[in-house]
Amino acid sequence: MDVCEFLKSSYTAYHAAEHAAAMCDKAGFVRLREQDIWRLEGGKGYYVVRGGSIVAFRYAKGGKFRIVASHTDSPCLKLKENAACFDGTHCRLNAEGYGGGLWYTFFDRPLALAGRVIREKGDALTAELFTSDFRIVLPSLAIHQNREANEKFAVNLQTELALAALNETSVSDMVGPYSAYDLFLVPAEEPFSSGANGEFLTSPRLDDLLGVYTSVASLLAAEPSSDTLVAACFEAEEIGSGTQSGAGSDLLRNILSRISNAQKRSLEEELAAYSSSLVFSLDNAHAVHPNHPEKSDPTNRVVLGGGVVLKAHAGGAYTTDGWTSAIARKIFSGAGVKVQTFYNRSDAKSGSTLGAISMRAVSIPSVDLGIAQLAMHSAVETAAWSDIKELERALAAFYQAEIEVAGNEIIVK
Ligand SMILES: [Zn+2]
Numbered sequence: 152m153d154v155c156e157f158l159k160s161s162y163t164a165y166h167a168a169e170h171a172a173a174m175c176d177k178a179g180f181v182r183l184r185e186q187d188i189w190r191l192e193g194g195k196g197y198y199v200v201r202g203g204s205i206v207a208f209r210y211a212k213g214g215k216f217r218i219v220a221s222h223t224d225s226p227c228l229k230l231k232e233n234a235a236c237f238d239g240t241h242c243r244l245n246a247e248g249y250g251g252g253l254w255y256t257f258f259d260r261p262l263a264l265a266g267r268v269i270r271e272k273g274d275a276l277t278a279e280l281f282t283s284d285f286r287i288v289l290p291s292l293a294i295h296q297n298r299e300a301n302e303k304f305a306v307n308l309q310t311e312l313a314l315a316a317l318n319e320t321s322v323s324d325m326v327g328p329y330s331a332y333d334l335f336l337v338p339a340e341e342p343f344s345s346g347a348n349g350e351f352l353t354s355p356r357l358d359d360l361l362g363v364y365t366s367v368a369s370l371l372a373a374e375p376s377s378d379t380l381v382a383a384c385f386e387a388e389e390i391g392s393g394t395q396s397g398a399g400s401d402l403l404r405n406i407l408s409r410i411s412n413a414q415k416r417s418l419e420e421e422l423a424a425y426s427s428s429l430v431f432s433l434d435n436a437h438a439v440h441p442n443h444p445e446k447s448d449p450t451n452r453v454v455l456g457g458g459v460v461l462k463a464h465a466g467g468a469y470t471t472d473g474w475t476s477a478i479a480r481k482i483f484s485g486a487g488v489k490v491q492t493f494y495n496r497s498d499a500k501s502g503s504t505l506g507a508i509s510m511r512a513v514s515i516p517s518v519d520l521g522i523a524q525l526a527m528h529s530a531v532e533t534a535a536w537s538d539i540k541e542l543e544r545a546l547a548a549f550y551q552a553e554i555e556v557a558g559n560e561i562i563v564k
Contacts, residue, residue, distance in 0.1 A: 154539065155342045157364045158354045162265035162337045164203025164386035165280055167223035167360060171205045171367045171384060172198060178371040180207060185405070191413040194375055199406055202396035203267075203386030206406050207370055213377035214416055214424035216407060217554070218515065219369070219546060220398065221362030221433040222388030222505050225355070226252030226528045228308070228336040230264070234326070236312055237319040243312035244287070244322070246336055250389025254306040256530040258291040262313060263339035268329040276330065283325075286339055289313040338530040350536055351455070357524055357532040359388070361539060362433035369546035378428075379410055380550050388434075388505045398505035404513040427556040429478065430517035431549055432470055432506025435534070436460040436493040438523035448494045453523045455535040458489025459545045462519040468503035469519035470510060474561070478554065479518045481563040486548035488541055491523070520545070 152174055161167035172182065180196035183189055191197065191210045198207035203223050228246040236243040244264075248254065264283040269276055289311060294300055313336055315322050326332060342354030366382040373380050387397035396402055411421035438455045439447040447453070453460050461476055462469040471479075483490050495501045506519050522538040555562040 154364050158342045158356060158360050161360055162263055162282060163335050164223035165267045166265065167363055168200050168203050168205040169280060171363060172200055174367055174371060175207050189409055189413060201402050204384060204396040204402060206381065206383045206403060207367060208379055208381040209370065209373060210410060211377055211379045212414060214414060214420055215378040216381055216428040217378050217550060218381040218383055218430045219366040219433055220383045220430055220505055220509055221366050222359045223363055223384045224386045224389050225358060226250035226389050230334040235319050235322040241314060242316040242319050242322050244315045245312060248308050249335060251528055253529045254308065255304055258289050260530055261286040261339040262289065262336045264334055265337050266332060266334040269331040271330045281334060287313045287315055287336060340531055345533065351533050352536055353531050353533045355531050357534050358435045358527050361435065361522065361534065365542050365546055366433055369543060369550060373550040385505055392505050392508040398509040399512055401512060403509060407513060425515050428515045429554055430515045432504060432517050432519045433521055434504040435521040435524045435527065436462055437527060438525050440525060448496050451492045451494045453491050453493045455523050456537050457491045457523060458538065458541045460491050460493045460521050460523055462493040462521060464495065464501050466501060467507055468501040470506040470517035471519050475516050475518040478561060478563055482548050482552045483545055486544055488545045488548060
């Protein structure tokens, strides 16, 4: 599966996790279930899926971990129960915002209904992926009926409902076979190259499916290492990471502990190993917008095509510090990877990402890394193809690197 196929078909976190799992299956990785007793073999690859999260790893005998973390979810609209809103003529879908979408961009474009449905068969409940084979549109109000639309357009998600059908039964038929669901209205456009030379990739969900795809693909391509290499892709980043499968949960910590247990390491050895492990927390960064350059920091100008981005923040919204920045830069310079730095303007509120939250669950030295993009949280976002290649090289270098903590020094090879 290439990156465009992954972006196109990974409508929701559940889809992204299962598509990443399929990539792992193809590479011979073995699926583990959390409720089973694990018997891990050195050199083999494994993965665990919890909800819309997936953690894949190449198991090694050494105690340290090199982890790339990313998120599988993107802003969209989540269907409520009793979603059919029928006025006698039109049936619309009652939904609420999932994450901080740039909602005006969701109007008048193809949306799919996708997610996870729960089916009841006798005593058994089973979950399966759902993707509608039809498209749904959220129609805007004509300019003639909203003369101020070009000056001010506020979106009220309780008023602005997607148009699903000319009858009520189509909607009840659609969700009727299921005992419950987690269904979302998501942008359904296909990824495409834009720019005169095709230099940009424009697609729904670049944030953060580029991170998910490149981290899993890099893990699968990585050479065996003495450290256990991990790609951890979490759902729920857009809603604060506080769910049972989010970056704030015990998912990653449990898996790392179970790996240490399989290595027959004591708790003492496990905790020592965390301090000499490293996390790359992967999420996209705002490029300088050519129409609004004043919105970016004056001296840290992140541009499309400028290479990978290290993100830092005095308030800790990003995990990068002096030490981890220096380690990452040393890894990248050895591989010839171009690096730029992102800071918010000091008078702007910072977005945050999963790295800082996963730190609370398992505290490993970490760097916030990504590539530059425009239109974050729009229905379609834009990045540069050359940066995606640069990120692939950066992750390959990270998984190949050797990092040793020796007294007061950190050795990076
Ligand atoms: Zn993100």
